Amino acid sequence: MIIGAGYVGLTTGLALAYVGHKVDVIEKNKEKLNKLKSKTSPIYEKGVQELIELVKDNINFWEKPDEVIKEAEIVIIAVGTPPKKNGEADLSYLEDAIRDILKKINLEKDYTLAIKSTVPIGTNNKIDNIIKEFYREKGIESKIHLASNPEFLREGMALYDTLYPDRIVIGSLSAKAISDLQELYKPILQQTFTPPSFINKPNAFNLPHLIITDPTSSEMIKYAANAFLALKISFINEIAGLCEKVGANIKDVARGIGTDKRIGISFLNAGIGWGGSCFPKDTLALLEFAKEIGYNMPIVSAAREVNQRARKAVIDKLKTYYGDLREKTIAVLGLAFKPGTDDVRESPALDIIKILLNEGAKVKACDPVALQNAKKAIGINEKINFFTNPYEAVEGVDAAIFATEWPEWANLDFVKLASKMRTRLFIDGRNFYEPEEVKKAGFTYMGVGR
Ligand SMILES: NC(=O)c1ccc[n+]([C@@H]2O[C@H](COP(=O)([O-])OP(=O)(O)OC[C@H]3O[C@@H](n4cnc5c(N)ncnc54)[C@H](O)[C@@H]3O)[C@@H](O)[C@H]2O)c1
Incomplete structure (x- = not known):
């Protein structure tokens, strides 16, 4: 049984059902639950809709654990732990879930x-x-055998990461919990299932590592992993800022350092910074936790600071061009915090929109899938209009900021874009395009660190 059908709970439930387990998923949000009961995915995530249909005989959805808890053997809690106002993780959903079970x-x-x-x-x-x-x-x-079993999936690749993880971490002092979870994950650990046609196994995939440890170390692994990934991005963004000052090219610099095996190329893409439901809240919760016990974590603090600067840097670029943004209309292309998801939690694009609105600009916001969530997050504002088509979004604008590297926008027709914009200023917040290609269409191109 899994409690919480969000990005993590639903993906985990579907993957476990796919590898042969009987899964009951509890979701208290009625709108989501109704969708799931009618075999419709409440989230945008590659393969989820297909898998819901494929595994329907192995998975059921319920509002409460009441009818299924008695039969359950393993209960996985995957409810949200959002930040409270003071930055600490809000554990009230977790506490409610445990109360419901007990x-x-x-x-x-x-x-x-x-x-x-x-x-x-x-x-x-x-x-x-x-x-x-x-x-x-x-x-x-007590007959409850507790284990920490943190999740490392990436939104946009959630099912892929769940079926083909790098590692599975189990932190427990209970031999039964460890052996139950090992058994549960056995098909994934040993890769004994046939990969779904729409979520292929990566080439040269090695079996996942199984890391068994105590609960505290397991909890620490999750925070340390997210903090490290966040600071890796912030590091390259810090270097990108320096590249701009001296005329170096961050793409070449990133390749030059990332091909060193000790460093690794992933998470070295300079841009407008990290967002999403994990890095911001987890780095903040880690700092809050450390503060409580009187421990200073300057590296994690700096990663957060550099991340805020990365968003502001985009606005600074606009300002160097225009001076004043009042009455300018700016297109923001991409609202999801990353491609492949409709999640806009802590999305850099939304932060940038907020700053633009504060500066007195009008915004044309565009995303292929995240509009509904973006509208909810931004609220009603007469200075912002929403689009799914980038060519419509840039109509008459004074600049376009490219904020989410949606693959479907990889081949944008820059000549067409240019023909629609009032001023041909393109700020590539993800270094997604070849500057020469964009410039050829008559644009002033500004990337990050190049
Ligand atoms: N999203 C990610 O990429 C990711 C990756 C790794 C870890 N995590 C962690 O996993 C947890 C879940 O994240 P998420 O993104 O899936 O959250 P989410 O907000 O998308 O989903 C949580 C779901 O739990 C439901 N819920 C809450 N309390 C419930 C209860 N008592 N009974 C039934 N349902 C309940 C909510 O309605 C919601 O649908 C968080 O702690 C998060 O930090 C998330």
Whole structure:
């Protein structure tokens, strides 16, 4: 049984159903639940819709755990842990989920409970104490075997990462929980399933690592991984800023350092910075946690600072061109925080839009799939219009900022774009295009660090 049918819970549920398990997914949001019950994906994620149809006999969706908890053997919690106002992770969804389970649990039966949500270091131990106390009050010994089982999937590649992960981490002090989870993930660990035709196994894929550790180290692995990836991007953005000052080309610099095996090329794309539902909240939660215990983490703080600067740098470029942005109309191409998802949580594009609006500009915002979520996040504002077609979005604008590298926009017709814009200024916030190609259409091209 899986609690929470978000990007993580739904993907995990579908992947486990695909490799042969019987899965019940609990989702309390009625709109999402109704969609799932009618075999429609509530999220935009490659392969999810196809898999929902393919595995329908192995998966069921419920509003509450009540009807299925008694039969369940393994319960995975994948509810959200968004940031509170003070930056700490909000654990109220997790606490509610645990309360829901305990209310209806079969006290005679053993369960393995895996916490997949990203939770602050020490949370698993606290949950363990709550559960033990619950059983103690009933005069019996706890039959819940707890494990931390963090998730590392990337939105936009969620199913791919779930079926072909680099590693699976299990942090537990319970031998039963470890062996249950090992068994659950066996088809993935040993790659014994036939890959779905629409989510191919990567070439030369090595079997995933299995990392078994204690719960605290497991929680730490998740935060450390996200903090490291975030700072890798911030590092290249910091170098990109320097490249601009001295006329170096960040693309060549990134290749030059990334081909060193000790460094690696991934996450060295300079741009407008990281966003999404994980890096911003997890780096913040890590800092908050460290602060609480009196530990300074200057590297993680700096990564966040550089990330904010990366967004502002785009606006600075516009300002060097225009001076004042009042009454200018700017197209923002791409609203999702990355391609392949409709998720706009902490999207750099939305931050840039906010700054543009504050500067008095009008915005034409464009995305192929994330408009609904973007409209919800931005709210009603007469100075912003929404589009799915980039050629319509740039009609009469004074500049276009390219914010999300959607593959379907890889071959934009720059001559056509140019013919629609009032001023041919193109700011490539993802270094996605060849500057010469863009310039050929008459544009002033500004990339990041080149
Ligand atoms: N999204 C990612 O890329 C990603 C990657 C790795 C880890 N994580 C972590 O995984 C967790 C989930 O992330 P997400 O992006 O899937 O979140 P999400 O917000 O997309 O989904 C969470 C879902 O849980 C549901 N829910 C909350 N409480 C519930 C309850 N008591 N019963 C039933 N359903 C409930 C919500 O309605 C929502 O649909 C977070 O802790 C996140 O940090 C996310």
